[in-house]
Amino acid sequence: MNRLFFERESASIGQVAFARAVASRALHSLQLWPHVKFDGGDAAPAPIEGERTAGKESAWACQAGVNSLAVDRFEHKLMLTGGADSTIKLWDLEQITPQKKDQTLKTIGEVKRGPSTHQFGITHVSFYPFEPTAFLSSSYDHTLKIYSTATLQPSASFTLDSIIYTHALSPIASHLLVACCTQHPLVRLVDLHSGASTHSLAGHAVAVLAASWSPTNEHILATGGTDGTLRIWDVRKASGTLRLLDLEDSIGLGDGLDRPSRAAAKAHGAAVNGIEWTDDGQYIVSAGHDAAVRVWDANETAAAKPGGAYEAEGGPTSVSE
Known part of the structure; x- marks a missing residue:
């Protein structure tokens, strides 16, 4: 690390290369912390006949x-945590003591299946972005x-x-629109102010x-479909998609939106199931069932250079900040 700081201060490497190196070091240092288990109160599944039970998990979050x-x-x-059994569980991470080994966390609250709660499996949970209350x-219901x-x-x-x-609520917007991605091709926008589904993005x-x-822009939304497309929208416009991200496009927008997207433009070779913007809004990171994570220049909406794709065996299931 000291060498990296020296190279940065001596201008041997640029700020972007330095940031990439630091991020890579942090990612490679991630390790499973085996001393903490989450116990949601669920009973362990019945053992299969002839299966060894020694070393099996004794605590199940869900x-x-x-x-x-x-x-x-x-x-x-x-x-x-949102479970496939329709339950939502709340945990207090401050109960974890770093110096203590073999800790088991219990839930501090649980939403169970009921007449006013979810009837089928949970697909996505998220905190209100402006306060955790x-x-x-x-x-699936x-x-x-x-x-x-x-x-x-x-x-x-x-x-x-x-x-x-899945659903998404802007962390900066005053409009309080929740974008809901559904089995139907339309992206539904639910307005928390009015309590209605205001309109859809077709x-x-x-x-x-x-x-x-x-x-950085409360009206700009990115969505990904099962056909590998990734669309950029301005929710104020009735015209629909601003841009289709194109894996084959190394040029991008250039001076504006004049050049139309290819009708067959694809961001991934299979379903897009994860999208995240970098904090500065300069890049979009997408994950797909084609076992790739791709980085896009949000100003150009072309695949970022150098590289731009990271292959992973089995395929990523989502990306998160």
Whole structure:
């Protein structure tokens, strides 16, 4: 690390190369912390006849499977998990003691299946971006719900008549529009101010799996579909898609939006199931079922150079900041 600082100060490497090297070091230093287990109170599954049980997990956060999790962005204290069994569990990460080994965390709250809560598996959970006193959840039961973290009771529910695969709320916007990606090709925009589904974004031809708002422009939204397309929208415009990101395009927008996107433009060779913007809004990171993570120049919407793609065996399932 000292060598990196010396090379930066002596101008041997640029700021971008320095930042990339530091980030790479941090990523390679990540390790599983085996001393903490999350116990959601679920019983372990019955052992298969003849299966060895020694060394098996004794604590299960959600025995049916965790489909989504989120950590509050303010104090990084609370964590949500959304389960395939329709439950949502709340955890207090401050209960973790770094010096203590073999810790088991218990939930501090749980939303169970009920008449006013989700009936099927949770697809996505997220904290309200402006304060951690509320959170949103979507489900295979076609609903988007808003909960209070204090009472764990739903304060609002929206039925979209289609499976909601994920949802996204801008971290900077005043409009409070929730973009909902559904089994239907339309991207539905739910207005938390009015409590209504204001309008839809038409452009995708298939189901939409991923969405992310620009961190610098409250009206710009990126979405990804199962056909490998990644679209950039300005939600104020009725004309629809601003741009299709194109894996074959190394030029990008250039001086503006005059040059039309290719009708067959694809960002990935398979479904796009993860999108995230960098904090400065300069780049878009996308993940697909083609086992690739790609980086795009948001100003040009061309594949970023050098590189721009990282292959991973099995394929990434999502990307997150």
